[in-house]
Amino acid sequence: MSLPHALLGLLAVGPNTGYELAKYFEGDLGRYAWQAGHTSVYPELNRMAGSGLIEVTALGPRGAKTYSVTDAGRTELRRWMMAPPADAKVRNEHVLRMFLISALPREDALSLLDRMAESTDESAAELRKVRAEHPDGAPMHGAEGFGQLAAEFGVRQYEAVRDWARWAADRLRAEG
Amino acid sequence: MSLPHALLGLLAVGPNTGYELAKYFEGDLGRYAWQAGHTSVYPELNRMAGSGLIEVTALGPRGAKTYSVTDAGRTELRRWMMAPPADAKVRNEHVLRMFLISALPREDALSLLDRMAESTDESAAELRKVRAEHPDGAPMHGAEGFGQLAAEFGVRQYEAVRDWARWAADRLRAEG
């Protein structure tokens, strides 16, 4: 169960409403790290508030509830971050498809690898542009840090996949 | 639902028993791409056999059932591989922890980044050794292909994370 820890992490940077928290999961956080819909987020927030990890610290318009992390929550977040469980959960459909390339007929495998290389190259370029908007000396800590770490990670991730796909395609072609 | 596609992919390379299929998920496949226990695998195999994607083609000792992919299964696998759904599911506890680094106090963040850089460097070195055991000209297709693609992907993945962690630690220290 990483969802509560994801929420704890987001709240550790600053108070947020459930709505805003749910939105994070539609961005880079959900794309690279952990996806969740608002239908998981709201019940989880209520559970966490019940167990004292977070608390409602403000009420806004439209019934908005602003949550903040409690001391207990901060302790739990730190514990989880510093001592990762050995059996970390990993599920990634993109990576799965990469692993299964060998199961395809040669021609399909090659065309898929080429497409992967191309699309990850484009994604990397796009992200690099986004990243460029942030000043190079921007603080790495707190709210802005998220975006910068994520963007940099994303760029490197895409580039690694692109290079891997090119390598695999070359190898496969060399066998031809 | 990617589990059936993962199984389809494994079976597309060659017939396997449920037990052997379940074991794949304890290795690199489960570590990087898609994790699943035998308690998901067996019922899923029965479901897939029911819907005609796979079939039992041999019975072995100890009640072992060897499954093979059917034409329908191969078609479905190809469809899924070549036309990825836009909303690919991604869940990765390791990546989540990277994203949340900014939420930690500076000292914790630095020590965690350092540890991440170190452990991914070690993992990369280990995998590189495993990869070296395979002859460089080994076929990229079929059963052996899995291992090679996976190993190469793993190495690049670990190195990318290591480099990212070093970059992040440097940036954070520079802010000092």
Next chain:
DNA sequence: GCCTCACATGTCAATACTGACATGTCGCTA
């Protein structure tokens, strides 16, 4: 021959997650 371990498959209750549905509010613009 016995013992142990890996092989091999399964059920079932509890938990987690998704997608469809439901409800209402505030701010802006035409």
Next chain:
DNA sequence: TAGCGACATGTCAGTATTGACATGTGAGGC
């Protein structure tokens, strides 16, 4: 001032997944 779209939270049924439990077999060592 009416209407629209984003804001904001939620339930619930159906599905997926996990962890605990259950059961039995074949091979190899002693």
